Every structure is written in structure tokens, then in C-alpha cells.
Amino acid sequence: MSLWPMAVAAGLLALSVSADAAEPPPGAASCSGCHGILPTGAAVPVLRGRPAAEIAGIMRAFKSGARPATVMGRIAKGFSDPEIDAIATWTSGHGP
Amino acid sequence: MSRGTPARRRTLFGLTVAAALAPSIARAQGAARVVVVGGGFGGATCARALKKLQPALGVTLVEAGKAYTACPFSNEVIAGLRDLKQQEFGYGAIARDGVAIAPMAATAVDPAAKTVTLGDGAKLSYDRLVIAPGIDLDWKALPGYDEKAAEKMPHAWKAGAQTLLLRRQLEAMEDGGVVAISTPAAPYRCPPAPYERASQIAWYLRTKKPRSKVLLLDSKDSFPQQRLFQAAWARLYPEMIEWVPLSQGGNVTSVDPATRTFNTDFDKHTADVANVIPPQKAAAIAHSAGVADRTGWCPVEPIAFESILQPGVHVLGDAALMGAMPKAAFSANAQAKVCAAAIVDLLAGHKPAEPRLISACYTLAAPDWGFSIVGVYRPEEGQLLEVPGAGGTSPVDGDSALRAQEAHYAEACFQTLTGEIFG
Numbered sequence: 001m002s003l004w005p006m007a008v009a010a011g012l013l014a015l016s017v018s019a020d021a022a023e024p025p026p027g028a029a030s031c032s033g034c035h036g037i038l039p040t041g042a043a044v045p046v047l048r049g050r051p052a053a054e055i056a057g058i059m060r061a062f063k064s065g066a067r068p069a070t071v072m073g074r075i076a077k078g079f080s081d082p083e084i085d086a087i088a089t090w091t092s093g094h095g096p
Numbered sequence: 097m098s099r100g101t102p103a104r105r106r107t108l109f110g111l112t113v114a115a116a117l118a119p120s121i122a123r124a125q126g127a128a129r130v131v132v133v134g135g136g137f138g139g140a141t142c143a144r145a146l147k148k149l150q151p152a153l154g155v156t157l158v159e160a161g162k163a164y165t166a167c168p169f170s171n172e173v174i175a176g177l178r179d180l181k182q183q184e185f186g187y188g189a190i191a192r193d194g195v196a197i198a199p200m201a202a203t204a205v206d207p208a209a210k211t212v213t214l215g216d217g218a219k220l221s222y223d224r225l226v227i228a229p230g231i232d233l234d235w236k237a238l239p240g241y242d243e244k245a246a247e248k249m250p251h252a253w254k255a256g257a258q259t260l261l262l263r264r265q266l267e268a269m270e271d272g273g274v275v276a277i278s279t280p281a282a283p284y285r286c287p288p289a290p291y292e293r294a295s296q297i298a299w300y301l302r303t304k305k306p307r308s309k310v311l312l313l314d315s316k317d318s319f320p321q322q323r324l325f326q327a328a329w330a331r332l333y334p335e336m337i338e339w340v341p342l343s344q345g346g347n348v349t350s351v352d353p354a355t356r357t358f359n360t361d362f363d364k365h366t367a368d369v370a371n372v373i374p375p376q377k378a379a380a381i382a383h384s385a386g387v388a389d390r391t392g393w394c395p396v397e398p399i400a401f402e403s404i405l406q407p408g409v410h411v412l413g414d415a416a417l418m419g420a421m422p423k424a425a426f427s428a429n430a431q432a433k434v435c436a437a438a439i440v441d442l443l444a445g446h447k448p449a450e451p452r453l454i455s456a457c458y459t460l461a462a463p464d465w466g467f468s469i470v471g472v473y474r475p476e477e478g479q480l481l482e483v484p485g486a487g488g489t490s491p492v493d494g495d496s497a498l499r500a501q502e503a504h505y506a507e508a509c510f511q512t513l514t515g516e517i518f519g
Contacts (some may be wrong), residue, residue: 023441027452029437031424032433034509034513036515036516038515071132071470075456076486078485080240087356
């Protein structure tokens, strides 16, 4: 597609992205639509601060069906194991 | 334009806005400028995410409304379960994050000059423009249905005064009346919403006016989550909702607001309360900017959602053609965060990464009866397509505990989503 070269030519600046606002890996930006920073009762858990390995393990269990789910099983099936690991690492550190 | 001096702009939007709007100052500081048109789920998310990802960016959100009135859950307002105030969200927190708010309409876009003209004639220059204006109702598409007719036969498809009008009409209706809803052909805003609305109205009628009926005149032969809806209707509102699909004459070809009559291919139906959900198109500013095509919607590439028709202009949310992704608030929010990251990359001279997006849409057939439709999307063949094997709907054989749980999640997600954007 010819859009990228044009966009690059317009690059007026080379600003670095601030460290605490690192860009999320593919898929991770969507999570904060439901998973907030503040707890909403017990309904949807906060992810930030939870160990990445724990988040990844739960995602895999949703994907396999080992863990019962409403929407998370249907979502987890759209990601490979390495993608799940990347999302878990990001949401644990930066994410919702 | 003579009004485009920093001093003049300062009087328009306030001091903090001036730097973002003044090209000479902005360039001297090396900050790129992004203008976002439209302060709904897509635009407001994108403006805030841009500023969070790259605080040095000059970000201006152009939005005429003092507050945003959200459509998700507005069917509960119609049913009397919720106050319209609970749907309204201001822009104060977004402004405090450093986004300049231009509180007026965008009236024109010049993609060649890279400027947006505002309602007062001032022009904003941009390096990248994001257009997220939502829908306009197509007042020419259904004979008999125009803005005046909407005062008799409300659409209630943009939350606000129309939502309350439909609620008042329901409240004024005698028991035993007929509430008719007509639906447009796809695409339109929020595909399951007409059927959720029929459910919510039935909930109100069952509670208050149990001899009444809901007549759903459909221009389609099938609809999203159809088995889930029909199972819910049979259980919660037996004999109360009549669905007339296209093949049985459900397609409405014209309306008469004076008599609240729907004319279909073979028949006519006069209703006591008439809700017309008319055909829709991308809002006017998208057409002015030259990003909408003959379908009435805006084609975009699937990575940064940049217009196929106008380089440098990104389109988000309901106005855009997003492949398989539905026109819905959650979708717009997910697209906006991907778009913001891609714009930061593009302005820095980097190629954006290929995204993955999730949509999760909840429907409430009753206050304690929720179900959901989910999709995971990735770029494929120039558009966003569903990742095979993922996504889908809640199980059709789910029990009432599962439905109650999903109803609870629906409310929690609405709180979180609106909190992320406006809180």
C-alpha cells in the first residue's frame, strides 16, 4: 500500500514513546474495554499488577476450555501461546 | 484566514489550547499536531490515547456537544430502567489530560491543505486527522420519513431527546396497544440493538401493559444472535413479540407519520407507538472530507485505519467500513487505541505493527438476562477479518445463572469502558 511512504515522508519529528506508555502488543489494547484499573465489584478482574505467568496460565485455560468462561474462552482462542505471553506481560506491567 | 492568529484562538478555546492550535509555536517545539473530529467512543478514546502514548503531541478534539450521550444501555432508558443522565459523559477529564477541546462542529476538511474548518470559521492545521463522527440518519432513504416525521415516529438511534421521546410515547400508550419497530438493511449502527430494543420494550410492557404487543418489521430474513433472542422471547415474553422477516413482508417501503403507519411490500401496519430505525450513513463531515464512498461509508486500510481515499486522514468507529468488525461502541474503542498507536508510529517514521482487535458486545434481553457476541479480528486481504476458530455467541442452551452473570458483566464493562474514555 502506498500510504506508508507518504506518512514517513511527513515525519517531522522523531519523538520517542514514553516508557510507561509503551505500545501494547497486538490485541492487548482491547483488554481495557472491560478490564479496568479500578475493581468493578468482583465482576471483571484488574490485570495490572498480577503476575504475567498467572495471567498467561488463565488465558491458556480459557483457550483450552479447562476453565469455564463467558466471553474469555471465545477471545483466547484468537491468540497463539506466544501472543498470549506477550499480552500477559504487557497487561501485568502497563495494562488495565 | 485572519482569525487564525494565536491570540484570536486563545479567546476561542482558552489558554491551554492556544499552543496546540498555533502552527508556528507547535513546529518550533517540534510537536506534531493531530486533530480528532468527534467525541464519541472512537474519537474520545483516540484523543486521550494519543496524548497518553505521546505527551508531546498537540492533540485537539473537535466536538460540539458539551457532553456525550452514549447509546449502549439507552434501550434501558426507553424501558424506564435507567435515567438518561447515566448515559451522559463530559470531556473534563480528557481536557485535564492535555487534550485541547474545540467545542464546536467541524464544518469542512481540506485534505490537500491539511486543515479542518470549524463552525466559527477558524481553521486548524494537522499532520494527521482522525475522523470519528458516527452516523447520520439518511432522511432521504425511506419515503415519508424525515426529521419532522421523527417527532411523531421517533428513531431513538442517537441517544438523547429521541430516546426520551420514545419512552414518553410508551408511557402514554394504553394497555393493549401495538408498538411497531422497523429495521434497516445492514450495515447500520449496532446490529443486535433493534432486537435488544424489542426485548426491553417487551419487558416494560409485560410489567406495565401486559395486553400490548411488539411488532418487529424487519428488512432482513435473519439477524445477529437470532437463536438467543428468540429463545429469550419465548421464555420471558411469550406471544408478545411478533417478528416479521423480509420474506414474510417485513420490509418497510414507506411510512406515514400522520397515522403512524408502516407500508410494507404486501401490507400496512398502523401502530400506537412507532419506532422507525431508518437507513444510515457516515456523518456529514466524512462526506465533506472526501473519505466516504458511494456506499455512504468510509473505506480504510486495516492497520492504522487510514482512508483509502484521502492519505493522512484516519476514520474510526461507526462511520468506517471495518471489514467484519461490527459498528459498536466496544469496536470503536478498540480501533481507536490501535489507531492512536499507529499514528504515533507514523509520525515517528516507523511502520505500525499489524494489529489484532477484539470486539465484545453484550445484549440485555431483560435486566437479568444478558448474552454476548465476541470477535477477534486481524488484517487479511486489505480488511479486518475474523480470526477463524475464535469468537461467537453465548451458548444457546445457557441457564438463567449464566444469563444473569452476563447481564452483570454487561453493566461492569459499560462502567469500565466509559471510565477509560471519559473518567
